[in-house]
Amino acid sequence: MPTVDIDPDELRELTGHEEKSDEELQEDLFGLGLEFEGRTEDGAFELEFAPDRLDRLSVEGVARSMRYQYGDARGVHVPATNSAEWTIRVDESVPDERPYVTGAVIRDVDLDEESLDSLIQLQEKLHATMGRKRAKGAIGIHDLTMLRGSPATEGNPTIEYVGIDPDGDRFVPLDSDAELTPAEVLEEHDTGRTYADLVSEYERYPAIYDDIGLFSFPPVINGRRTEVSTDSRDLFVEMTGTDQWTIDKMLNIVCYALAARGATLEDVTVEYSDHELVRPDLSTKTKTVPHDRIETILGIDLDPDEVIDLAERSGLDAAKEEGDNDGELVYEFTVPPYRVDVLHPLDIIDDLGRAYGFNELEPKYPDIGTVGGRHERSRLEDATRTQLVGLGFEDLLNFHMINEAENYDRLDLDPDADVYGAGEPATIKEPYSEDFTMLRTWAMPSLLMVLERNTHRAYPQHLAEIGFTAAVDETENIGIDERRHVGAVLANHDAGYEDAKARLQALARRFDVELETPPTEHPTFISGRTAAVVMDDEVVGVIGEVHPKILVEHDLEVPVAAFEFDLAALQ
Amino acid sequence: MQLPAAQVAVLEAANADDATSVDAIAEATDLPPETVTGAVFELEDEGLVAVTERVDETITLTDEGAEYAAGDLPEIRLYEAALASGADDEPVSMGQVIGAAELDGNQVDIALSNYARKGYGQIDSGEITADPDADPDADAEANALSVLADDGDGDGESDSDGELAADEFSTEIRDQLERRGLLELAETTVREITLTDDGVTELMAGLETAETVGQVTPELLTGGEWEDVEFAEYNVEADAEQFEGGRVHILRQTADRVKDVLVGMGFQEMEGPHVDADFWINDSLFMPQDHPARTHWDRFALERPTHIDELPAELVERVERAHREGVGEDGEGYHSPWDEDFARALALRGHTTSLSTRYLSGREIGEIEPPARFFSVEKVYRNDTLDPTHLLEFFQIEGWVMAEDLSVRDLMGTFEEFYAQFGIEDIQFKPHYNPYTEPSFELFGTHPTTGELVEIGNSGIFREEMLEPLGVECDVMAWGLALERLLMLMYGFEDIRDIHGTLCDLELLRETEVTY
Known part of the structure; x- marks a missing residue:
């Protein structure tokens, strides 16, 4: 789960609750769903957060939520914005893969080390979450005084979002002294290498220009010229991405954080070829929720005034209204522009429940009657397992993932061979390791691996598994035939075919299936001591003594008799 | 006096003045030490020898x-x-x-x-x-x-x-x-014996060896000789040779226990494919396609076969609409891409909620009418780091309840009942976020022995954006929990790899205490 670092002193200052001890703060934070994980080297709280309330990715947002929780703030607050002076013009050349941009101007910021760190953290956390590691949205923050905008329209200063040839221009990126082209940045600069995959396939690379030249290479890195420091007073925030809504919301979260520190927000005009936007978009939205639904989900009776109080304590506004049905009480809730998680009226009810305190609710067992029962396949599995255990087998539980060497080669099996256990493997695209590249086609390899790992343990080792197997089968909808096999091995100094056959016979008898074992050839077993398992006239498995070559391969010094067959044959 | 042969030999080898150790007597009489020990205790009971015990500590280099x-x-x-x-x-x-x-x-x-x-x-x-x-x-x-x-x-x-x-x-x-x-x-315990006065007296008076029989044989029984013989005494206290026999795997046993509890609470079992289309694993759960958990880092996508043959076209359309536009008058969708090709891509299921969506869609056993309770205890696959508490394959306990109106209080009450069956009391509910449930809770319980607060599950009420496309018009609450987590809590295991998988240790499986 993601974490965010919060300085408790800053939190006290921003909430206005200097009197709160660290322990009290931790308790209040847990109430918000922010779990205290420990402290950073600097003594800040490391808090684990669920990735819905992305407006709490910095101390400013957490402080806002706490002020609501403490009752110091109520209802929706939208900061004022001054009218636009700057324009971002989107050029036709902009890469098709990353067509969207947004922005805002922030004035009169007062950045000290802490607030600058907090801003950088917020930017990183937004990149990691909503920005999908910058693929969906990337943030660039610049010192406005270092920008010179050419007055393109009506004297407004303008910067341009364009697409350029990978080697089409040069600039000095952050943390570098050299002038590099965007393509060189991807090869030579640490940050460039980290994010190269995002743009390397593009025909044209995204770039942002002012009158002086290229100053930002989104989503990879900004230029050094406009780097923000504690001396910066006015900022230009730009965001590019693959979705306008996403970057607009990220922008709102950054604007709210800076406004909380006393900065003034100023609109920016975003000029696309066919339309124009004014950003940041700090408009609110509304959700209508019936009173009755709030009560059924929370399982309690509430007065309308209580509902409105809970809403305001969650930073929402609420107004009573009459619903579509006669006399139905509904509320229109107003949602502030920094919220990205409210998709449905249910999300409002969750807010109300949190404000009420879910742990205040009295659990009750649902008053409904239903009849329980097991699935037929799972009952068959259990019944078979009980019989196997009665026959002296130790029940095993092995992994379904395996690799080709274990599944085929070490048992001398060819995937294409027409023998039991062979079959085309269902393979995994990006396996965890070389040990787990496919699903096992039979259980025998796993059983032999367990014998191999346990040669120091006491014999006899009579092991069995009722286990999942899979092989490619184009006649199935998922393209795979998934089965359960009954696999068993008997390892002991005197284990032989007859021991295995005796147990198989007992199983067949108990399930009232007719068992025949006509001789067959199978590469895993000794020729002349191998038979097909035929149950009710169908070949369903194999039984025999494991070939010495395979025993030696598995470091075994005792004979092993074994059988494996389809569980379904016992049905 | 008549005594069994071993006791006679021990008495003859013992001495009234100096203590003799059991090992020394065993060597002198050529009897196994356990036989000598057995005879010594018999003679002590008869008052013929005195036994002293001493504990020796020995040090051995590893x-x-x-x-x-x-x-x-x-x-x-x-x-x-x-x-x-x-x-x-x-x-x-x-x-x-x-x-x-x-x-x-x-x-x-x-x-x-x-x-x-x-x-x-x-x-x-x-x-x-x-x-x-x-x-x-x-x-x-x-x-x-x-x-x-x-x-x-x-x-x-x-x-x-x-x-x-x-x-x-x-x-x-x-x-x-x-x-x-x-x-x-x-x-090691060293036992030494000396003859008592009575022992010396009996020895002086002369001892006879009683005739004994080792094995009860058919001849002995049919011939009636059994009436006249004395049976050789065994050292009934000695350990016998170790015997293993069959035994159900400990994790399987825990799974069965969970199934019993759930069936008792009125839950019906589900089953379904391990390899499934992302549509059933994620899309029909209202998981956005660009959700971090759907990237290759967490997911085991299949290289072959790559895609499911067929998905129900009308359902796919409804699910896509929910993703793009949301559900209901005030609903909003995700601002994320949606591609049917990705929905058709096959992967090993990362949770058994894929079974829940299949059942809820009415395509497994027909339309399900409320009230209903369903569960499964089946394997799931996660591309996580393999370590003592994380496996690539593990069992998930999945459960859901469907009824006309369900509240978070019903959800809390159901979990309290369930976990109480495993000795886990004082469940705490931490509000949480899941893409497909709202409200959502992480469940915390107190460890029965250590008293620690541990996460034991994840739960919530399924979102309307998930239920509406599936054609479900009432409330459904659900939860999931790793079976291995429950097992480790119940048994105090430290490395799950010893239990589950081909690295398992037979001795551990053999020795684990039976619980019920």
């Missing part, structure tokens, strides 16, 4: 201890290498000294952790210094090891395996070496 006794302790090797590198003058790079000392593997850690402790010098920021005044020849631990190793051919107080009585050197050094795993302490 393989590692023997190795260091033959060579040098790793920290001494490190010190000598450090001296040779001039570390008594100025700090030398640690890597260089370790190389020179020819330490490898865990010997490096051993050397480093004991070096400073024993005053050979300091280790700081990757550099090592050596204290010129330190004297390896005065190293008490090394000296104790060599005493132990030499002892076999030394003072005769110990046998040739290097065992000797425990009081040869300070307990402090002994304990330190034991902590380092260089020696093992063992206690």
